[in-house]
Amino acid sequence: MAAKPKLCYFRGRGRMESIRWLLAAAGVEFEEEFIETREQYEKLQKDGRLLFGQVPLVEMDGMVLTQTKAILSYLAAKYDLYGKDLKERVRVDMYADGTLDLMMMIALAAFKTPGEKEENLALVVKKAKTCYFPAFEKILKDHGEDFLVGNKFSWADIQLLEAVLMVEELDASVLSDFPLLKAFKTRISNIPTIKKFLQPGSQRKLPPDSHYVKTVRNVLQL
Known part of the structure; x- marks a missing residue:
C-alpha cells in the first residue's frame, strides 16, 4: 500500500x-x-x-x-483533475491562477495592521464582486455545463469553490448577484469528497x- x-x-x-x-x-x-x-x-x-x-x-x-x-x-x-487535453489544461490553469490571486489577497491581509487588514479585506470583496465573480459567472453562462472546463470535475472547480467560501466568510451576501455561481457553489459542495471535507x-x-x-x-x- x-x-x-x-x-x-x-x-x-x-x-x-x-x-x-x-x-x-x-x-x-x-x-x-x-x-x-x-x-x-x-x-x-x-x-x-x-x-x-x-x-x-x-x-x-x-x-x-x-x-x-x-x-x-x-x-x-x-x-485526473486537469482536463482532457492541452487546451483544457491551459483553461484550468487560467482559472486556478485567477482564484489563487484572490485567495492570496485574503491570506496576506492577516499579516497587516488592523486598519490595513480591514482595508485590504474590503478591497478583496470589491474585487470579487466587480472582477473575479463576474468573470466566472460569464464563464459558467457561456460554457453552459456543470463544471468550468469541459464537462468534467477539475482542479479549477475545486479552487473556485474554495475562493468563493473564503470571500463569503468576509461577506455572506457576496453571491447575491451571481445566480450561476451560487448554483455552482451548491453543486460542487455536494460532491461526496468535497462534502466530507x-x-x-x-x-x-x-x-x-x-x-x-x-x-x-x-x-x-x-
Whole structure:
C-alpha cells in the first residue's frame, strides 16, 4: 500500500490550503506535520528538504516537492483533475491562477495592521464582486455545463469553490448577484469528497487567527 502524502506547513491555511483541498477532493488521505518553531524550520533547511527555503513541503511518490503551483499541477494531473487535453489544461490553469490571486489577497491581509487588514479585506470583496465573480459567472453562462472546463470535475472547480467560501466568510451576501455561481457553489459542495471535507472535524483549516500569525512571524522571522 502506497504511503500517504505528508504535508509540512503551519497549522493554518496559507499556501497549503489549496493543496489540502485538492487532495481531499481526489479522495486521498494525507498526513500533516505542523511547523511550530524556528528550529523545526531551520532543520528542514539544513536537511535540504526546502529547495528554495520555502514551504509548503509535500512528500509523496518518493519525491520531496516544494512550490505551491508545481505541487497543485502535479496533483491535478495525477488524479485526473486537469482536463482532457492541452487546451483544457491551459483553461484550468487560467482559472486556478485567477482564484489563487484572490485567495492570496485574503491570506496576506492577516499579516497587516488592523486598519490595513480591514482595508485590504474590503478591497478583496470589491474585487470579487466587480472582477473575479463576474468573470466566472460569464464563464459558467457561456460554457453552459456543470463544471468550468469541459464537462468534467477539475482542479479549477475545486479552487473556485474554495475562493468563493473564503470571500463569503468576509461577506455572506457576496453571491447575491451571481445566480450561476451560487448554483455552482451548491453543486460542487455536494460532491461526496468535497462534502466530507466541508464537515466539522476534517483537515480543512479555519481562517487565520492571532496565534497562527504570531507563529508564522516567529518561524520566518518576519
